[in-house]
Each structure stands twice: as C-alpha cells, then as structure tokens.
Amino acid sequence: QKEVEQDPGPLSVPEGAIVSLNCTYSNSAFQYFMWYRQYSRKGPELLMYTYSSGNKEDGRFTAQVDKSSKYISLFIRDSQPSDSATYLCAMSWGAQKLVFGQGTRLTINP
Amino acid sequence: DTGVSQNPRHKITKRGQNVTFRCDPISEHNRLYWYRQTLGQGPEFLTYFQNEAQLEKSRLLSDRFSAERPKGSFSTLEIQRTEQGDSAMYLCASSPGQGGTMNTEAFFGQGTRLTVV
Numbered sequence: 001q002k003e004v005e006q007d008p009g010p011l012s013v014p015e016g017a018i019v020s021l022n023c024t025y026s027n028s029a030f031q032y033f034m035w036y037r038q039y040s041r042k043g044p045e046l047l048m049y050t051y052s053s054g055n056k057e058d059g060r061f062t063a064q065v066d067k068s069s070k071y072i073s074l075f076i077r078d079s080q081p082s083d084s085a086t087y088l089c090a091m092s093w094g095a096q097k098l099v100f101g102q103g104t105r106l107t108i109n110p
Numbered sequence: 111d112t113g114v115s116q117n118p119r120h121k122i123t124k125r126g127q128n129v130t131f132r133c134d135p136i137s138e139h140n141r142l143y144w145y146r147q148t149l150g151q152g153p154e155f156l157t158y159f160q161n162e163a164q165l166e167k168s169r170l171l172s173d174r175f176s177a178e179r180p181k182g183s184f185s186t187l188e189i190q191r192t193e194q195g196d197s198a199m200y201l202c203a204s205s206p207g208q209g210g211t212m213n214t215e216a217f218f219g220q221g222t223r224l225t226v227v
Contacts, residue, residue: 008150034215043114043201043218044153088152097143097166098203098216100152 003027006089006101015110019076023089023101026070030091030099033065035074038086038103047087048074079108114219116202122225123192130188131222135204142185143216144177145201146170153201159185160207192226199223 006023013019021035032051036044048063050056056063062075072091076083084107090098115134123129135142140161145153156175157167161182171177179185189196203216
C-alpha cells in the first residue's frame with residue numbers, strides 16, 4: 001500500500017462546476033499538506049499549503065484536512081477551462097521530503 | 111529572482127552515457143530537493159540538501175546517481191552509465207527551511223526531461 005493514495009482519474013466536468021479532488025494517506029505523522037497543479041510537461045506549481053487539520057481558502061480554491069480520517073480534499077469553485085491540469089497532493093512530517101500522490105488528471109469542458 | 115531554474119530543459123542521450131543536470135534554487139532558500147517523475151505518476155523523492163550538506167538519499171538513488179551542492183547554492187545531479195529506465199522528468203525544488211521554522215513550502219522548477227535511447 002502506498003503512503004498516499006490519489007485517484008488518477010481522468011476527471012472531466014463542465015465549466016462552472018464544483019470540482020472535488022481527494023487523497024487518503026496512511027502515515028499519521030504527516031503534518032503538512034499541499035496541493036500542486038501541474039500542466040503538461042511543466043513543473044508542479046504550489047496551489048495550497050495547510051498545516052495540520054482544518055480548512056484554508058484562497059479565491060476559488062478550498063483545501064480541507066481531516067487528520068482523524070487521514071483524508072484531504074481540494075475544492076475548486078466556478079471551474080474554468082484554464083484549471084485543466086493534473087492536481088497532485090503532497091504531504092510531509094516536517095521540513096523534509098514531500099510524499100506525493102499519483103495525481104488526478106482534470107479536464108474542464110467549455 | 112523568478113524561481114527555481116533547471117538546465118537543460120531537455121536531454122536526449124545514448125544508453126551508457128553520463129549526463130549532468132543543474133538546478134539553481136530560489137535565492138536564500140536553504141533546502142534543495144531532487145525528485146524524479148515518470149509518466150502518469152507523482153514525483154518521487156531522490157535526495158535533499160540543507161545548505162551544502164546532503165541529509166537524505168532515497169533508495170531509488172542507485173550508485174550511478176550522485177548529487178552535489180557546493181557552497182550551498184546551485185546543485186548538480188549526475189547519472190552515470192544511463193539506462194533506458196532512467197528516462198523521466200527530473201525535478202528540482204527549494205524551500206526556505208530556515209533553522210527553527212517548519213516552513214515546508216517547496217517550489218519546483220520546470221524540470222529536465224531525460225530520454226535515454
């Protein structure tokens with residue numbers, strides 16, 4: 001079993017829809033949770049960064065962390081075609097390496 | 111400073127050749143990481159540096175791989191005797207990692223895409 005599980009999709013939704021992306025993890029030592037967006041043949045771009053449990057909102061993006069369930073989510077409101085990308089969850093237990101999920105490939109259809 | 115810079119962006123090499131990649135982190139970022147990403151997968155950790163000290167190496171990093179960060183600034187990743195299985199995107203990231211803080215926000219470069227033929 002991988003430390004971080006993420007459904008690879010692909011996920012296809014119409015423009016304007018609310019998108020929900022999720023990851024589960026097995027290592028209870030994880031304290032830091034991140035979401036990255038990666039366009040084809042580009043490096044990952046940091047979207048959201050959360051410490052421990054709770055919610056964090058930034059514009060159309062909301063990140064949620066439920067440590068009791070070892071479950072994290074990213075919500076995208078009013079999705080746009082420019083949001084089409086691969087979304088990677090990542091987590092760590094300190095200022096060390098990140099452990100990534102497989103990535104979910106998302107397409108927003110106009 | 112516009113971010114993490116990696117060179118070259120693409121590299122095609124013949125099996126058995128040696129290749130070297132360079133990463134220039136964001137200025138004043140103490141921590142530097144190397145990851146490898148294959149198609150359809152998330153990045154996998156290879157190694158990281160705190161200033162010039164290499165603090166951790168993954169078991170993925172065979173003895174054909176070596177990384178350096180002289181003077182705690184840029185870093186190089188060398189692969190000797192390349193194999194077709196080394197074909198991947200090699201990503202570099204940096205984070206502030208200041209002593210006493212737990213700032214783990216890691217910022218990635220655009221990667222070096224290696225193709226071994």
